[in-house]
Amino acid sequence: MSTSAQQAPAGRSTRPFSRFEWMIAARYLRARRKEAFISVIASLTMVGVAIGVATLIVVMSVMNGFRAELLTKILGLNGHFTAFPIESQFTDYKEAIATLEETEGVDFAVYFAEGQVLASGRGGSTGVSVRGMDAENLEKLPLLYNSAEQGGFDSWDENDGIAIGYRLAQTLGVGLGDQVQIINPDSGAMTPFGSTPQIRSYPVRTIFNLGMVEFDSLFMYMPLQAAQDYFKLYDDVLKPGMDQLDPMASDEEIDAAYERIYRATAAEIFIHNPDAVGQMRERLATRTDIRPFILTDWQQRNETFFSALQVERVVMFTILSMIILVAAFNIISSLVMLVKDKSKDIAVLRTMGATRGAIMRIFSITGTTIGVIGTLTGLVLGLIVAANAETLRATISNTLGVALFPPEVFFLSALPSKTDPTEVTVVVVLALALSFLATLYPAWRAAQYDPVEALRYE
Structure with missing residues (x-):
């Protein structure tokens, strides 16, 4: 070829x-x-x-x-569900949280006391959201617990101060150890002319940086019992066997006769899968051993955003x-x-x-x-x-x-x-x-x- x-x-x-x-x-x-x-x-x-x-x-x-x-910051501080108590005041918050944490799919839950106040410092004033939490619940939120830039959350329950975001500290013009005055118009003493605003001052013990402007500018934390006392989230009830109290009893005797029952505002529930809120809502609602709650999930709270x-x-x-x-x-x-x-x-x-x-x-x-x-x-x-x-x-x-x-x-x-x-x-x-x-x-x-x-x- x-x-x-x-x-x-x-x-x-x-x-x-x-x-x-x-x-x-x-x-x-x-x-x-x-x-x-x-x-x-x-x-x-x-x-x-x-x-x-x-x-x-x-x-x-x-x-x-x-x-x-944004999802990490929002869900690292606020739960996948926020549970608001209904039918009765939230005095059994510790037992309720323990029961919620036993639910399949729930990582953990935290309880807190919350209120809105006007905060004032040397450099200015602004509205803030005060949230009271104890040390056990703070440790469940590593985003917050590990974000302290100045001070810290050691011995938090025995602390007499507050923790604020660094942007809020800049707005108020305060630093570590400075006093912040908070004013609540709804929980003051009653007078013939109505209630007076409750005004108290707290030292700044911790300044944190969450890396999100809204949280660093808005939130103020204090020990749980201090927040419950400030917002009057408690009821004084007579102890058993103390139905009759001498009208001439001294203040010490009156205090000894009454028991103070504290209550929380709500609870945050953190789940394994943030996208499974529908399934978890149904699972939580079908449990008969959990007190009634109104559940608001993170998708509802941030739907528009x-x-x-x-x-x-x-x-x-x-x-x-x-x-x-x-x-x-x-x-x-x-x-x-x-x-x-x-x-x-x-x-x-x-x-x-x-x-x-x-x-x-x-x-x-x-x-x-x-x-x-x-x-x-x-x-x-x-x-x-x-x-x-x-x-x-x-x-x-x-x-x-x-x-x-x-x-x-x-x-x-x-x-x-x-x-x-x-x-x-x-x-x-x-x-x-x-x-x-x-x-x-x-x-x-x-x-x-x-x-x-x-x-x-x-």
Whole structure:
């Protein structure tokens, strides 16, 4: 058999993409002096794809981190369920918490006394939420217990002071050891003219930093019994056998005759799976040995906020995908110009035996390679930026002297980032798919060239 008979015509190969097609596509990707303009357009298209992919990865990672961090902060301080007692006052809070913690799916529960007051310091005043908790329950909340920047929660139950967030301390103009005056208009002494506001001062024993502006600016903690005494969450009842009390009894005798029964405001319940609130609500409601509660879950409390975050993620993904779409259109334009410039080469290849399919595959390889290189570059760049988002934010803010992502607006004191492998895969597949689809029309146009017409005047 002759040598010419053994060789297949150009472009005729049993493989989907032959070495011949890859070789021609690689030659078209390499720049020559007279083709510099087309090469520049291809390079800019590659950069556009890379920027689009990197931007999508970074933005989606930051939004995932923002949601995860908010969820961690909110559910690290407030439970997955808040249980408010009904039918009777919450005096059996210790027994109720022990019973709740025996329920399958419940990690732990805490009880607390809570009220709203006006707090005043040397530098100003503001409304705050005071929450009374004992040391046993505080230790169940590591987010709070380990957040003390000044002072601490040691010997908390014997403490005569309060714990406040560092932003609240800045607002009030106080530091460790300074006095904070709190005013409650509802629990003062009764007079002929109505109740008088109750005013007390407490020293600051702890300043904590939870990393969430709302919590660091709003919450004040004090020992449980101190909060119960301040908000008058107790009832004085006669001890058994003391039904009759001498009207002339001294104050000491009266105090000895009465027993003070304290009560809590509500309880927070923390469960294994935060998304299983529906199942856990039903499980808690069917237990007959638990006192009646009104249960409010975290999804109800934050429904509007997290729904807005979800909508924002979808909208941002859609809008930023347009960057990749624009880059894909640039692939079309650069390939159209390349096809126009290579019309003579296409005609020569056709006369040498290259099929229309081979011509189409050559230009598909050329355009898709631009998209693949751009996508991989954007993937690496996006992952690097997403992993160092907070470092970059701090560097830019310090260099320019401008507050990027101010915590007063974005609730968090640092820029979080959490890369989701599934979302990264979707972005990469989207970029590659758009890059490939963008090559189809120019490649089809190249395959339609008539070699006779192209070479007629040569």
